[in-house]
Amino acid sequence: MTTADHPTRTLPGTPEWTRRLARIAERAGERDLNDENPFDEVAALKQAGFGALRLPRALGGSGFTVPQLFSSVIDVAHADPIVAHIFRTHFWFVEERLRTADQPASRAWLGKIAEGKIFGNAFSEKGSLAVGSLVFRTRLLPDAANPGGYRLNGEKFYSTGTLFSDYLTVATTTDHDSVATVVVPADRHGVALIDDWDGFGQRRTGTGTTIFTDVAVAAEEVLSDTPYDADPEPSVQYASLQLFIHAVVAGILESVVDDGIALLRSRDRSFSHALTERPSDDPLYQKLLGELASTAYIARAAVLDAAGAIEAATASEVGGVPDADLATKAQLKVAKVKVHLDRVAPDAATRLLELGGASAASRKRNLDRHWRNIRTITLHNPVAYKARVIGQNLLHDTSIPANAYF
Structure with a gap:
């Protein structure tokens, strides 16, 4: 996996940004025709600081407004909609961390985003449970051998962006009637990324199966733990x-x-x-x-x-x-x-x-x-x-x- 440990900021609207998108667009149709994963193209956007557009400048980002971000997303999708879609849940993760930026844990993750790290998702599951419900077969349970830690087990599908991401955000059921969101490195032991999405469109977005087998999760990697019966707060x-x-x-x-x-x-x-x-x-x-x-x-x-x-x-x-x-x-x-x-x-x-x-x-x-x-x-x-x-x-x-x- 290619990472962007030291992003070189390239702001949308600049000549270099235009050239970068032109290079992504150049083979977009050919990649689709040949069923190729756009690893290099995603890495180029990571290197440009695309994933940190919404971060304030003081936190290492570009300070973009929400409309500016979405205008840039449209531009990337114009070049290659596969590449753009890969970043979808990354920007959700960014907004969630900005929303809770007063919390030390969120500040730490915002630092990772400023470094160029990308966050994929492992939310949805196949099966008979209602789509959109907060009940999952994936379980986060206390680790008996490591007090304060947890073990994650389960299988997800529609895991858009996981193949290209540095970290995965995972929705899971706990042992105390709640839903927890955790974040783990994509290459952690026990994480398996399977490129088995077989849709006729958006084919190379990494939207396949993610399996977690006894994956170690530290306490600081648990982003939230919400009771099932909690009243939802207003949110965008x-x-x-x-x-x-x-x-x-x-x-x-x-x-x-x-x-x-x-x-x-x-x-x-x-x-x-x-x-x-x-x-x-x-x-x-x-x-x-x-x-x-x-x-x-x-x-x-x-x-x-x-x-x-x-x-x-x-x-x-x-x-x-x-x-x-x-x-x-x-x-x-x-x-x-x-x-x-x-x-x-x-x-x-x-x-x-x-x-x-x-x-x-x-x-x-x-x-x-x-x-x-x-x-x-x-x-x-x-x-x-x-x-x-x-x-x-x-x-x-x-x-x-x-x-x-x-």
Whole structure:
């Protein structure tokens, strides 16, 4: 695993950042076609300090606002949505540590982030337990041979980013009716990372199985321990997790526009009954390209607007807890972004192919990856439930579900 022990800061918006993204984008389609893991590309972003964008400058970061972060995520997803997605739970981890930055443990982990370390996730499990519940088969139990320490055992799936991460955050059940979150090094004895995600899109995000076999966990590696019956506090952390997905979709839509331009410019003939001899001069194709560009523009604008709502809620935090009304406003905005993008984004990726005709289906062009990636990432949670909650809230001021899938 490549690490970035001494990051060289490269701020988004600078010429070097643009060149770095161009290098990532150069082989993005080829990596997808050949099913290659983007280890070098992730390492390049780690080295650039991408993972520390939200840290204050005083803590070794770049001091970015939430909208600035999400704008940068869209840019990375424009270059390669696989690479962008790998960092999703890392930024959740960053926000959680910033929210509790007055705690010594969080300050220590923020130091690791400033060094360039990346944090992956091991939250979800297969099986009959409800998705989003806080009951897990993975267990964290006291270590009889090491008083004060613990042992971790269990199996996780959908472990996005683990293959590329230095540390793993793990959700687990304790022996006293609570859910604990722990963090362990990815290379600790007893941790097995299995690259077995077989989705048709977002294929190389490391979203596979993680197995923990009698893994030693120190007391200071337990980040939280919350009783099952604890009342949830207002939060925008889950909204940030969800908005990250939509930012990746927004970046893919910008790639759809790029490929649409390239397709039209590459064509030197059209149909005998076409409106013009050159496809790039055809007003129908021009109209379609303009519609794709408009979809991509609105996607970016919607994501950044929702990010602004998260920023406002985050700024209102007292003791790590945001104003409840601002948190709800942010959650609803993020949900609305999903409801809209889930409808228009797959359609845009499909209509891209109309700009090239049958030749656009060439396997070498690999243009179908945009639809595959969009459709896969939109399946992270059901859009029907999001739309229903929005309507229910409008009619009855119903509260928002308090789980990571909303």
